[in-house]
Amino acid sequence: MKNPNHPELGSSIKVDPIRSKAAIENIKKILMSQPRNYCLFVLGINTAFRANELLSIQIEQVDHLEAGGELDLKQKKTKEYRRVKINKSAIYGLKLWLKTSRRQDGPLFYSQKGNVLTVPSTTRLVKAWCKSVGLKGNFGSHTLRKTWGYWQYKNQTPIPLLMEAFGHATQQQTLAYLGIQTKEISQIYDLEL
Secondary structure (H helix, E strand, C coil), X not given: CCCCCCCCCCCCCXXXXXXXXXXHHHHXXXXXXXXXXXXXXXHXXXXXXXXXXXXXXXXXXXXXXXXXXXXXXXXCCCCCEEEEECCHHHHHHHHHHHHHCCCCCCECCECCCCXXXXXXXXXXXXXXXXXXXXXXXXXXXXXXXXXXXXXXXXXXXXXXXXXXXXXXXXXXXXXXXXXXXXXXXXXXXXXXX
């Protein structure tokens, strides 16, 4: 049977960022009773790591981190390391999960059977979280990374910095990746000098 989450070879499925702060807060509230999922969500929306990078994190890499500390992960796509500063929200999620986790070492994100979570299972989780708060759109594991970038853009982070963080070649690629819409671009002209 064909998996609807897998595009045809050579094509792709575009997923949306979460554009509502209220939806983000509601997802966090729902996930508070699920420490692993809470940690996955807040780490994803606060670091811009790809899902496969998040799932590669080992407990030993994060169990000592404090807010402002850095996590250095090898990107599967580019084979280069990317260092990311971990903020208070991400640390809170990590500490919540590590406090309740059954493990002291090995993969940070594992299933009930003890296996490392997979990208398809993460996609199913993200879709369910977004649906549970009434979001309409196409969501998946990449939604976490895109949400980080979208809110960085909304917070006026310069596009060249976002391009560098995402490894994009052009500003247009970054804007398209983040799902920045024509209406949002036109709003920047509302500022009167």
